[in-house]
Amino acid sequence: DAGVIQSPRHEVTEMGQEVTLRCKPISGHDYLFWYRQTMMRGLELLIYFNNNVPIDDSGMPEDRFSAKMPNASFSTLKIQPSEPRDSAVYFCASSQRRLSGNTIYFGEGSWLTVV
Amino acid sequence: GESVGLHLPTLSVQEGDNSIINCAYSNSASDYFIWYKQESGKGPQFIIDIRSNMDKRQGQRVTVLLNKTVKHLSLQIAATQPGDSAVYFCAENSPMTTDSWGKLQFGAGTQVVVTP
Numbered sequence: 001d002a003g004v005i006q007s008p009r010h011e012v013t014e015m016g017q018e019v020t021l022r023c024k025p026i027s028g029h030d031y032l033f034w035y036r037q038t039m040m041r042g043l044e045l046l047i048y049f050n051n052n053v054p055i056d057d058s059g060m061p062e063d064r065f066s067a068k069m070p071n072a073s074f075s076t077l078k079i080q081p082s083e084p085r086d087s088a089v090y091f092c093a094s095s096q097r098r099l100s101g102n103t104i105y106f107g108e109g110s111w112l113t114v115v
Numbered sequence: 116g117e118s119v120g121l122h123l124p125t126l127s128v129q130e131g132d133n134s135i136i137n138c139a140y141s142n143s144a145s146d147y148f149i150w151y152k153q154e155s156g157k158g159p160q161f162i163i164d165i166r167s168n169m170d171k172r173q174g175q176r177v178t179v180l181l182n183k184t185v186k187h188l189s190l191q192i193a194a195t196q197p198g199d200s201a202v203y204f205c206a207e208n209s210p211m212t213t214d215s216w217g218k219l220q221f222g223a224g225t226q227v228v229v230t231p
Contacts, residue, residue: 004158043159043204043221056218091158102208103149104219106158 002026004107006092012113018080021110023092024073033093033104034067034077043091049075050097082114123202125226134192136225138205143186145207149219150179150190154201162190162203192227200229 005024013019025032033048047057052069060067064083069075079086093106128134140148146167151159165172165179165188172179178191188205206219 042223045218048218093158102147102219103161103164104206105161106151108158 004092004094004105006090006107006110008110009108010111010113012115013082015083015114016081017114018078019082019086019112019114021077021090021092021112023075023077023107025075025092025094026096026105027073029094029096029105030072031095031097031102031104032069032075033091033095034075035091035093035106036088037091037109038088046077046090079112082112084114087113123224123226125228127228127230128195128199130195130197130229130231132195134190134195134199134227136190136192136203136227138188138190138222138225140186140188140205140207140222141220142207142209143183144210145220146210147208148179148181148188149206149208150177150188151204151206151221152199152201153204153224159204195227195229197229197231200227202226 004026007022030051034046035043036046037043044059046059047067048055049069052072065079067077089109089111091106091109093104095102095104149164150162152162153159163174163177163179165181170181176193180189192199202224204224205222208219
């Protein structure tokens with residue numbers, strides 16, 4: 001089975017440019033999560049969706065960040081304009097609601113460097 | 116100025132020995148717990164989970180122990196191998212009856228270094 005697929009794997013961009021990160025969740029999963037990982041703050045939840053609807057975006061740093069999920073198999077995380085402090089690894093993850101628990105499966109991450 | 120990153124606890128283990136990684140969780144209402152392994156350059160990978168109605172669960176070479184009284188979780192790795200070198204995270208999940216069910220709260224992680 002294909003896992004969570006993210007693109008691009010690596011991106012280097014200049015400050016002020018728009019960055020779009022993409023994610024395809026595991027088929028059949030109804031939850032999708034965007035996490036950010038840095039040395040300073042560890043693993044942080046930015047936003048998550050249930051059935052394509054944003055449920056909690058309290059972790060989104062500021063208005064420069066936006067996320068969409070137009071359908072069950074695709075989500076984007078956009079940063080506009082990007083800043084050097086946005087440099088991090090961005091993980092997309094998905095899960096399926098089960099009575100036994102919420103096991104979240106992660107993609108391999110998008111490594112973003114803003115110079 | 117000088118940047119300060121997270122100081123991850125480090126566990127150095129000799130190959131072949133058993134490893135024990137500890138985690139204290141914060142929410143006494145959490146009812147589901149997961150251990151993840153993150154190798155360098157990769158995303159966190161599911162290892163094993165446990166529900167709050169259990170004290171112990173075993174997988175292949177791994178055992179998770181849950182002590183709800185003191186809100187403590189541990190991961191034991193038997194016969195540690197070089198491939199076990201990674202950062203290990205514990206995560207807790209709120210009950211399904213709560214609004215925060217979908218979120219996992221992650222610990223800071225423990226760096227495990229396996230030496231030959």
